[in-house]
Amino acid sequence: MSFHFCPKCGTKLQPDFLFCPSCGEKLPAPAAAGPNLSSSKDTDSPERPTCAPVCARPPLGKTRKSFRLDREVDVSATQAASNNPTDNCAVTPGKQQAVTFNLSEALGRPAASPSPSKSPARAKAKALRHAGKQAEEGSKPSDKAAKTEEPPLLRRSAASPPAYASPKGKAKKAKRLFAVEPLEVGEEVTDTIGRKWKLEKLLGHHMTELLYKVDQASSRSRESDHVLKLGAKDGRIFNELNFLQRAAKPAMVHKWKKRKNMSFLGIPSCFGFGLHSDSYRFLIFPDMGRSLQSVIKEEECLSETDVLHLACSILDVLEYLHSNEYVHADIRAENVYIKPQSQVYLTGYCHSFRYRPCGQHVQYHEASRTPHEGAVEFISLDAHKGAAPSRRSDLQTLGYCMLRWHTGPLPWSDLTRPESVAAQKQRYLEDVPALLLHCFGRKKVSTAFEAYLTKAAALQYSEEPDYGALKAGLSAALLQLGGAMEQPLSF
Template identity: 70%
Template sequence: CNTSLLCECAVAGRGKAKKAKHAPTVEPLQEGEEVTDTTGQKWKLMKLQSQSMTELIYEVSRPNSKESNHILKLAAKDGKIFNEQNFLQRAAKPASVEKWIRQNKMDFLGIPSCVGFGLHADSYRFLIFPSMGQSLHSVTEQENELLSEKVVLQLACRILDVLQYIHSNEYVHADISAENIYITQGQKSQVYLVGYCHAFRYCPGGQHVEYREASRTPHEGTVEFISLDAHKGAAPSRRSDLQSLGYCMLHWHTGTLPWTELTQPDQVATEKHRYMEDVEALLSHCFGKKKVSSAFHTYLTAVMTLQYSEQPDYSALKTGLSDALLKLGGSMEQPLSI
């Protein structure tokens, strides 16, 4: 994969996935300009990869180096990027990730590694990451076809691994979408969950937050895929991430959700509420005349009935998906066939 974007416009697949925008707008910097991180390391802006109203993504390199194998995410100093930096420093330290990998006998965990950060020109904050390949969104747009059930199950298993890690570190992601999933293809595909601007510490000091509607800004995140809790302005919890992943799985494989064409967040929330207790109807709508995947049915039934503060059974969820993957002739070790 080519060096690519960390964040893209919030357009998921073939339907418009709108993102709530609350951060101040940012103006592009000149290519060739240098920024200095908190350790004194300089980084040269090589190429503007992506631009939205609130974020800029550049290919960057160290001065005197011809390789641009890092990306820099730039946004307003006091915007959502500060929340992402806080999460990365608190819960995604490379040493902590490596320890988790060893303890769980894994070979990889798709947590982005922030190798530098800092402030620039009094009004910008930036984060620097090694290149992580292409976003799932850009891959599916290029191929212009839906993902097979096999690939969706591979992705879901790997994302579940990341969610279990961040949940065990008292955080939830709160904005799972194809734009925030990155894939490095090779002998083994590496799948990253990125974009922690909406990450929320749901269990500070081991004490789960209480469920309170309207305690936060409603509809935060990519509206098509966020949980009903987020629509209601309640703090996201573990079930929020798992339900969002379920919506994404359906969309990647079938190309639609009952609310895909709706433009008002309140209308989307109404539809999600309607289908929360009727998983069969949700599946029927998405799969149409095609045979409904039993793995999707099992996963969605489990995550839609989770209580707000309940600890999910990650092992059971992953076993259900991986067993179905094996029946399709796939495995976690195989590269993603996208």
């Protein structure tokens, strides 16, 4: 029996079919389509009848299995016959000649090279899928490409990376600052154990925290001996509360003072805490006196005796913090308070960091935290680079504060860009005598300051400082100037 094939889909047909049973296409008349294709057994005919080239069967719809195949696909031998006009003969399905072509070239697109991390089959399947989409959409650009394209003015040049950016990762974005709206004087807040506190006076207003003088509502005393620190519920005040509950319990502080034979340690004791209006968090502290910042505003520069006295007191606090696996990371005049009895408190633990959890010191990784976090004038070089603060960070920051309190502005105090400040600190960290000459000017350079700053600059990231030697050098200089830790400050 003779057979012929559908010119549309290539399905084998019987001679009496008028329509293709597969695609439904109407078949051409015998005169137009030419004589039927003879089978392979008809070899007696003296001459072969000519026939029109058979159209290639279009590829079927892609399936998940077909994506694993090679991009080079087989095409019917009729294309080879059309390219060779001398071979005008009937072709049977069993004798088709394989012709290959590249799908990417047929679609007018360069072939995509597969990623070395992916298998060849997946890379080829992805290229086929992408080529099919582009063939349907034409030259219309994708919305995703339009959205991800960065404007020329916002593109970052590869030749100018950001200062102190880690080569192994991106620096973290700056954390969100939670602004706090002041509460009305006279409003009452309730702590976690039910005590009510009445706001008497606003003492200080910062963008992220407020300080009030408060009195217990049930107390008949007119004198207010407590202060309330107010911040956003989800702000940094929660970090301070966590530190106070973990490392500054009154029993722990008392045990440390007994061990070190100390009568006073400037760690504030949290008297109470709670939430207010579901958007505020507050801490209650005993009255700690006057802030050092208010003193500096009046006197501008402190005497060397007073600065050495303050440094020795703060060193005692830092040794306690570091022994309990924490660093302060925000030493500045706003966080130092002095009572009339010359008791020096170090407050403001919103930036405190646990540098040695479970006894294991954190590793040094630049850009692991937000760069330039804290008071830019006083933070350490590690903080500028986005590394986690360590014990040497606190000691270097204390050295900058000592210079600022005694000599006035630092070499970088007038700079506005944090990157410029970090560059100046890097320069003077490698040349401490030059820093002292710049700060002291024509005055005689303090040998105690020079010795302290040199030791602080030489510390390694995870090295434990010799607190005894540091304090001994400052105390000896204080005695030479006629001062003593038991004597009151001059202000």
